[in-house]
Amino acid sequence: MNERRHPMSDADRKWMRRNGITFPHNWKEMPPRSGSTGYILDILLYELFGITDLDFSHFDGLQILDIGAGSHLNRAQAQPTFARTCAGNGARVVVTDILPQSEPDARLFDGVVTGDLITPVLQGRFAQLPEFAGRTFDIIHSSGLINFIPDPMFSNTLDALGIKEDSFARLLTEQAGSMLVKNGVMYLGGYLYRKIDNELKLTKSFD
Secondary structure, eight states, rough: OOOOOSSOOOOHHHHHHHHTTOOOBBBGGGGTOOHHHHHHHHHHOOOOOOOSSSGGGGGTEEEEEEOOOOOOOOOTOOOOHHHHHHHHTOOOOEEEEEEEEOHHHHHSSSSSSSSSSHHHHHOOGGOGGGTTTOOOEEEEEEEESSEEEEEOOHHHHHHTTTOHHHHHHHHHHHHHHTTTEEEEEETEEEEEEEEEEHHHHEEOOOO
16 A cells, blocks of 8 residues: 555544544445445446446555545534545545644645635636645545535525536536546546546536
């Protein structure tokens, strides 16, 4: 397994265990109420490698961006389960969320972008954020921000700005997709895309 920039310390491992955080290696090991995350992970593995063995170790070494990843500080809502699972299986994961990450999570991830994402997307500069400088990704994922049941805070903010969610999703898809490597895969709110011949192609819809 590739060495991470921030290897997990014993203290961080204890913190994870104390908070019931595990690093499943396949769908069957996913914690309760995270079945949809396991399903998405399997979709990505199949799309990227054509494999159906449900083994998350295939994420080892991949560069992954998780948009609207969630945060341990948001206990009542989304946890960064997708990002943790990928990072725990050797991927180098960059996460974005409006809330900061816990210190152990921040050390687990390869990069953290905290704050409002709506403004840079509307201004067309999401892919130019300093944290993304020189980076490309094998996988880009977002299911906590734009989804069949969208994040309420996110939806309310867009409504206040008079922006339709599908319009925002198109902007985010285009800008995030520019950071995909050749043949990279992006799952964005129920839509699966692949970078083919330097163009982003919709390959599947799960709506």
